[in-house]
Amino acid sequence: MASSDKAVGATLLLTSVALFLYYTIWALIMPFVDDGHPLHEYFPDRSYAIRIPVVLLLFGLTVVFTFLALVMIKSNGAKKNVKKA
Structure with a gap:
């Protein structure tokens, strides 16, 4: 049971960190990247x-x-x- 709880907790933590990093890059860094850059394909409209x-x-x-x-x-x-x- 405790091992299962740790796995769920680790999964939730990694998911939260990944979403936070994605949103941070999308909202704070991508406005400063040129519009023609291929990196814009990985993010929705601002x-x-x-x-x-x-x-x-x-x-x-x-x-x-x-x-x-x-x-x-x-x-x-x-x-x-x-x-x-």
């Missing part, structure tokens, strides 16, 4: 370097606030049931 994180952030915040709202609604309903008893 506008997506902003759009993708914004969409992910909005989706994440929606999930978090929906969860909080559901917990608050359920908690409020439990308080009403206790007062009635």
Whole structure:
């Protein structure tokens, strides 16, 4: 079990590092590379370097606030049931 957890953790860490490096090169270094350079074939359009994180952030915040709202609604309903008893 512990070996499996270490393998999953290592995989997640390596994936995170690879994605971080890819995004860093894409967003911070590629704007300074000439447009005709063949390296541009490995990266999407630069506008997506902003759009993708914004969409992910909005989706994440929606999930978090929906969860909080559901917990608050359920908690409020439990308080009403206790007062009635």
